[in-house]
Amino acid sequence: MDGNGRWAKKHGRPRIFGHKAGADRIDEIVRVCPDIGVKYLSLYAFSTENWNRPGKEVNFLVKLFAEKIKNKTAGMKKEGVRILFLGERTAFPKTLQNLMAHCESETASCRKVNVMLCLNYGSRDEIVRATRKISEDVLAGKLKPSQITEDLFSRYLDTRELPPPDLIIRTSGELRLSNFLLFQAAYAELHFTQTLWPDFSVPEFTSALAAFKERKRRFGEI
Ligand code: FPP
Numbered sequence: 001m002d003g004n005g006r007w008a009k010k011h012g013r014p015r016i017f018g019h020k021a022g023a024d025r026i027d028e029i030v031r032v033c034p035d036i037g038v039k040y041l042s043l044y045a046f047s048t049e050n051w052n053r054p055g056k057e058v059n060f061l062v063k064l065f066a067e068k069i070k071n072k073t074a075g076m077k078k079e080g081v082r083i084l085f086l087g088e089r090t091a092f093p094k095t096l097q098n099l100m101a102h103c104e105s106e107t108a109s110c111r112k113v114n115v116m117l118c119l120n121y122g123s124r125d126e127i128v129r130a131t132r133k134i135s136e137d138v139l140a141g142k143l144k145p146s147q148i149t150e151d152l153f154s155r156y157l158d159t160r161e162l163p164p165p166d167l168i169i170r171t172s173g174e175l176r177l178s179n180f181l182l183f184q185a186a187y188a189e190l191h192f193t194q195t196l197w198p199d200f201s202v203p204e205f206t207s208a209l210a211a212f213k214e215r216k217r218r219f220g221e222i
Helices: 004-010 015-036 055-078 094-106 123-139 150-154 202-213
Strands: 040-047 081-086 113-121 167-170 189-192
Touching: 004 015, 015 040, 015 055, 015 113, 015 202, 040 055, 055 081, 055 094, 081 094, 113 123, 123 150, 167 202, 189 202
Parallel strands: 040 113, 081 113, 167 189
Antiparallel strands: none
């Protein structure tokens, strides 16, 4: 969800104003998913690298996550939205961790759409954490090295039972993956748009999906 800062600048406002607008944009995009056949939506909200931003901005974002999760859990449940969090959550204050756990358990049986919020998520970090867990299981005798396959490895990632992404949309004109789902995105289609995240609309979302449907996916075959 890139471009919040530039969006705020364009409107002559501080960066946090862009993050608020970016957070507000999520509702509309999530709400339209069941109508357009999207069962899984991952939103990259805070990367492992985002801690390097000025403390004031980081603190604002952490507070914003807590406020939104607290205020939106009941509504999401009512609309059949299952929320999952990807990333290393122990880095966050305990209050936020508790809100995340509560939101996940409250919405666990919702099936209309699965929304993955990536908070303190970094693909390299996720792969290292998975490798550490696999090594522990090997050392404990629960697993043999010969049993480590792509499928088993993927079950140690934060995404566990989730399908790999079909389409990755990157807003704001940046042309890179920035540590997002690197293992899972091996065969994802990519869509780049100049639109800043707070301006990313439902019509633009549906037209990106329509363009995706026209693509021929060969997964390495001919
Ligand atoms: C990237 O744009 C955006 C972020 C690092 C924060 C995104 C967070 C939200 C939209 C709030 C989400 C809320 C919940 C509950 C998950 P940027 O700041 O890098 O923008 P710039 O590239 O224009 O500077």
